[in-house]
Amino acid sequence: GPVFEVWFDGANGGDGFYGGARERRRIDNTTYYDWPNTWDLVRQLAPPAVMFSDAGPDVRWVGNEAGTAFETTWYGLDRSKVYPGDPRYAKEFARGSLDSGDWVPPEVDVSIRPGWFYHPAEDAKVKSVDDLLEIYYRSVGRGANLLLNIPPDRRGLIPDVDAGRLRELRRVLDATFRTDLAKGARVTATDVRGPSNRFAAGLVADGNARTYWATNDGVTTASVELELREAAVFDRVVLQEAVALGQRVEAWHVQAEVDGRWQPVGEGTSIGYKRILRCEPVKARRVRVTIDKARACPTLNTVGLFKSQS
Structure with missing residues (x-):
């Protein structure tokens, strides 16, 4: 299917395979990834896709992985002052700005489990419906986009407990927002x-x-x-x-x-x-x-x- 979002997560070098060898690299993340050309490549290959990082260019990290947006959420971000992987981001830029000219709304990223990947030992630690509702109201309910991580299990499928929790969340949200009491007032x-x-x-x-x-x-x-x-x-x-x-x-x-x-x-x-x-x-x-x-x-x-x- 079409690619609808491309994540640039972290962007700080570190441990991994570089040029076919496992090593640790320290990089200048303001220049190493050649961001203008990288973003342009995404625009060419997947024009509808939005790009995520703590500096956008389309959507930005909310500044935490707790599943919550700021009570006051502004969509503006001065992209000329921040770059992906900027260590100042969470404290200085995550709240957004009402006076900035770049439109970069926040995205709340959080996992339904304690971690980002599937582990059988965490089957009993999947977030409850009440927890997920709280995340919904503190993200979507504060004007942010919500990206809820659902890791596939070793079958390549969504685990049964996770799927059941999502169905229950959907049921509660549908029941709550099905009838707008103000419509036609x-x-x-x-x-x-x-x-x-x-x-x-x-x-x-x-x-x-x-x-x-x-x-x-x-x-x-x-x-x-x-x-x-x-x-x-x-x-x-x-x-x-x-x-x-x-x-x-x-x-x-x-x-x-x-x-x-x-x-x-x-x-x-x-x-x-x-x-x-x-x-x-x-x-x-x-x-x-x-x-x-x-x-x-x-x-x-x-x-x-x-x-x-x-």
Whole structure:
């Protein structure tokens, strides 16, 4: 099948076969791998593939292997200041930057097992569904891509216990996010861009990720208010920006009207492609999402409300 991702992992020389001989090499990883030509070769042979390293060029390492993205996740990275294998990366660059001109979203890489390869002794140490759900919410739920390592066993197949765990994870996620309680809600906003319906408030609840609400130029603080058909219980709020236009939102909060009074539900910073807010279960008919700070007129293509399932 087609190659969809190429990893450049580590890139620090070390032990291995070089020129047909096993030896240890110390290298200058800023020049040894001839990165411009290496990247160009991938572009020629596998044009759709994205390339991963701690310096991109397409997606970047999140900076840990614990299965978690930063609470505030920016997609920008100044690629001129970092290179694959850069020892400064985890501390200085992994968080990304809102002011950098290169678009290099983070990828969370973590294994379903203690290690990256299959060992029979680890069959009893495969991560639980609860562990995998936590990883999902701390990666995908914070705007990052998740790469979950599933090592094949000595048959060349996914081990039965791993496959069973993945099916259970899929079942829980499907049950939780199958029904969007906000879909079709009546939506109003404190500001809407232009006189047409192209950026109308209701587009955040139309179930179409290609449409979005936006404010007028110069308006960087605004709210959308959803009125559901009837009161519903939810404990997950999904927010999505129209990321083709970049990351704009820097701070937001969510409220719900309970017994005639607006109550806080949760708050956050970055949104990006997706932000999943986990909150205590709340029953409400009216929900308000407020963008407290944005670098330009904010956009939202989704405001979703869901109830978690076990």
